[in-house]
Amino acid sequence: MRTLVLDSTYFPVRIVSWQKAMILLFTGRAEMVTQYKERKIMGVTENFTLPKILRLFSRHKSEKKVRFSRHNVFWRDAFTCQYCHVKHSTSQLTIDHVLPQSRGGKTSWENVVSACSPCNTRKGNKLPHEANMKLLKRPVQPKWSPQICLRLKRDDPEEWSQWFHLKAV
Numbered sequence: 001m002r003t004l005v006l007d008s009t010y011f012p013v014r015i016v017s018w019q020k021a022m023i024l025l026f027t028g029r030a031e032m033v034t035q036y037k038e039r040k041i042m043g044v045t046e047n048f049t050l051p052k053i054l055r056l057f058s059r060h061k062s063e064k065k066v067r068f069s070r071h072n073v074f075w076r077d078a079f080t081c082q083y084c085h086v087k088h089s090t091s092q093l094t095i096d097h098v099l100p101q102s103r104g105g106k107t108s109w110e111n112v113v114s115a116c117s118p119c120n121t122r123k124g125n126k127l128p129h130e131a132n133m134k135l136l137k138r139p140v141q142p143k144w145s146p147q148i149c150l151r152l153k154r155d156d157p158e159e160w161s162q163w164f165h166l167k168a169v
């Protein structure tokens with residue numbers, strides 16, 4: 001049982017365990033938006049309904065950085081090979097260093113893109129123009145976004161996705 005936490009502007013910021021959600025609620029840092037029906041924990045003097053969505057009274061700090069990971073690179077690139085522009089599943093995608101590692105290229109948001117295996121093989125140790133290939137867009141560090149930073153699990157309520165504006169992959 002998890003709780004989606006929105007900030008004061010209704011921007012989704014994190015997903016927490018119901019235990020953490022109860023603490024946010026009882027310490028006056030958040031208010032209930034929706035609750036799980038029929039889900040109650042036994043209190044000493046009363047039953048508490050578990051929160052499904054909470055809203056914080058404070059605003060989300062936007063300087064939070066997106067953690068660099070393979071999965072998050074795929075998210076940034078919308079699961080699309082940056083060379084052939086074809087959308088792929090995670091298992092078909094690889095990470096390509098625009099400036100190859102063998103030539104001093106770093107593993108960073110600015111030098112790493114999603115590529116399908118055939119494109120990655122074709123590019124090899126070359127720069128895109130040397131391999132006659134063109135990048136779909138310049139790779140940059142993405143801004144914090146729920147799509148990248150909040151990982152939904154199978155059991156999470158479907159209604160949460162309306163706060164994310166998720167695109168089907």
Ligand SMILES: [Zn+2]
Nearest residue numbers: 081084116119
């Ligand atoms: Zn490709």
